[in-house]
Amino acid sequence: MSQGGAKGISIQGVGKAYVSRGAERRALERVDLEIGAGEFVAFVGPSGCGKSTLMNMIAGLLPIAEGRIVHDGRAVQGVNRRVGYMTQADAVLPWRTVRQNVELPLRLHKLADPAGRATAMLAQVGLDGFANAYPAELSGGMRKRVALAQLLAYEPGTLLMDEPFGALDAQLKLVMQEQLLKIWAERGQTVVFVTHDLAEAVTLAQRVVVFSGRPGRVKAIETIELPSPRDPFRTRFDPAFEAVYTRLWEALAPEIRREAAA
Amino acid sequence: MSGIADEAAVVAGGRTRAVVALEQAARAHRVWVLVLRVLVGVGFVALWYYASGRWVDTLLISRPDMVAQRLWKWTLDGTLWDNLSITLWATVLGFGIGCTVGFALGLLFGRFTTLAEVFDPYITAIYSIPKIALAPLFIIWFGIGIESKVAVSAAIVFFVIFLNTYSGVREVNPLFVNSVRIMGGGEGAVLRHVIVPSAAAWVITGLKVSVPYALVGTVIGEFMSSNRGIGYLISQATGLFNTTSVYAGIIVLAVVGALINTGLQRLEGWVLRWRG
Numbered sequence: 091m092s093q094g095g096a097k098g099i100s101i102q103g104v105g106k107a108y109v110s111r112g113a114e115r116r117a118l119e120r121v122d123l124e125i126g127a128g129e130f131v132a133f134v135g136p137s138g139c140g141k142s143t144l145m146n147m148i149a150g151l152l153p154i155a156e157g158r159i160v161h162d163g164r165a166v167q168g169v170n171r172r173v174g175y176m177t178q179a180d181a182v183l184p185w186r187t188v189r190q191n192v193e194l195p196l197r198l199h200k201l202a203d204p205a206g207r208a209t210a211m212l213a214q215v216g217l218d219g220f221a222n223a224y225p226a227e228l229s230g231g232m233r234k235r236v237a238l239a240q241l242l243a244y245e246p247g248t249l250l251m252d253e254p255f256g257a258l259d260a261q262l263k264l265v266m267q268e269q270l271l272k273i274w275a276e277r278g279q280t281v282v283f284v285t286h287d288l289a290e291a292v293t294l295a296q297r298v299v300v301f302s303g304r305p306g307r308v309k310a311i312e313t314i315e316l317p318s319p320r321d322p323f324r325t326r327f328d329p330a331f332e333a334v335y336t337r338l339w340e341a342l343a344p345e346i347r348r349e350a351a352a
Numbered sequence: 353m354s355g356i357a358d359e360a361a362v363v364a365g366g367r368t369r370a371v372v373a374l375e376q377a378a379r380a381h382r383v384w385v386l387v388l389r390v391l392v393g394v395g396f397v398a399l400w401y402y403a404s405g406r407w408v409d410t411l412l413i414s415r416p417d418m419v420a421q422r423l424w425k426w427t428l429d430g431t432l433w434d435n436l437s438i439t440l441w442a443t444v445l446g447f448g449i450g451c452t453v454g455f456a457l458g459l460l461f462g463r464f465t466t467l468a469e470v471f472d473p474y475i476t477a478i479y480s481i482p483k484i485a486l487a488p489l490f491i492i493w494f495g496i497g498i499e500s501k502v503a504v505s506a507a508i509v510f511f512v513i514f515l516n517t518y519s520g521v522r523e524v525n526p527l528f529v530n531s532v533r534i535m536g537g538g539e540g541a542v543l544r545h546v547i548v549p550s551a552a553a554w555v556i557t558g559l560k561v562s563v564p565y566a567l568v569g570t571v572i573g574e575f576m577s578s579n580r581g582i583g584y585l586i587s588q589a590t591g592l593f594n595t596t597s598v599y600a601g602i603i604v605l606a607v608v609g610a611l612i613n614t615g616l617q618r619l620e621g622w623v624l625r626w627r628g
Contacts, residue, residue: 195535
């Protein structure tokens with residue numbers, strides 16, 4: 091059973107402050123954003139601009155104290171079980187084999203035929219031969235593919251990806267991007283993708299949102315008018331890529347400089 | 353996707369000559385270590401045999417052949433099993449009770465930090481008491497039968513397992529917890545799929561440390577007052593200056609302890625097999 095089609099996300103006046111050592115720090119300032127069902131949106135911005143904070147709020151891992159987030163027609167409150175979440179750090183459980191990891195969400199959601207689905211999913215990410223290996227026996231790139239298989243296996247309509255490929259080398263990153271785009275083209279999930287890498291954002295997303303430095307707010311939004319389906323190995327040589335990349339970079343660069351100076 | 357093919361070659365290569373050579377070297381090393389081990393054991397017994405009556409009075413250190421004869425006699429007349437069974441039973445019961453209660457409370461305190469904060473000074477205080485000091489009290493409470501020995505070893509094991517489980521639960525990576533929650537897991541799933549397996553490494557270490565303690569607790573209880581058990585045998589023999597029986601008893605305890613530890617090492621290897 092699929093969790094149903096892709097669902098939109100509406101972020102309404104969301105802000106966030108952290109209190110530490112007797113001082114309050116604003117991490118996020120009044121963010122308003124509409125993400126359509128089935129849309130692929132990327133967040134870019136300097137480190138500490140609150141993009142991961144926003145992701146954690148959509149996932150329901152952080153309480154939303156200011157404003158509200160409506161996902162799939164319901165205000166997010168507590169852990170949001172209608173999303174799939176993938177972070178830069180390895181969240182694959184080290185004490186479960188590759189297959190057991192992929193089957194876990196299927197069993198938690200009580201979906202039919204977890205073994206069959208896991209087999210199919212592992213084949214899709216090219217890990218058929220490693221179903222019974224433990225994560226410690228795999229390379230970093232293979233562990234990422236396990237995480238991807240786990241994320242996609244139970245077919246959440248919305249994917250939250252927080253620098254998922256940040257730890258991979260440049261070549262492997264392209265391979266993973268290609269795989270992600272292929273799967274998105276097939277299933278049309280709503281994707282929110284946080285990255286430091288502007289080229290990655292432009293390659294993947296339909297819309298790129300640039301955040302300002304601390305406290306983070308939406309500085310610019312750019313619709314990426316590149317033809318689909320895109321090929322991460324080639325898209326970057328498209329003249330249109332160049333133009334939109336430059337426009338976004340002009341919005342982003344001063345923020346990075348400001349954040350580095352602060 | 354050439355990257356995948358390269359990785360596959362690394363992980364799933366065939367049995368080349370290098371693999372065979374490496375395995376042979378490892379086997380040769382194991383055989384060599386085994387031979388040396390046996391030599392050390394034989395050498396020690398030979399030295400003991402030679403020294404007894406020559407360098408040291410036989411009354412003090414007995415002699416290996418006398419100890420072996422005593423063990424044989426005990427085996428034949430049932431003394432060994434009569435006493436060993438009661439010691440083992442007390443150890444196993446104490447170990448089981450201490451582990452169960454320690455593990456359960458460790459999980460509870462690890463999950464509810466306020467509880468841990470409130471009880472922290474008391475736990476530290478009780479932990480600092482040498483548990484052996486409680487043995488006389490347990491004998492008053494539970495009598496000289498097996499119950500008081502079970503209580504001593506349970507008290508010792510409880511603390512080791514409790515503190516290890518607690519630390520293990522506190523060390524759980526919140527990333528795993530959040531990940532399982534988002535995937536649809538409730539508290540029960542988080543406990544089963546994240547907390548317990550993650551804390552297992554700590555708990556196993558606790559088990560390995562506490563098995564000898566459980567044995568110590570039982571034997572000390574038996575020393576103090578009892579009418580059966582290996583500890584009773586040893587203390588009786590000591591009173592009669594019968595060092596041969598004392599050594600025989602000690603050897604039985606050493607063998608039992610080593611066997612239990614080997615079993616636990618197997619268990620550890622199996623539970624933590626995921627640690628590449």
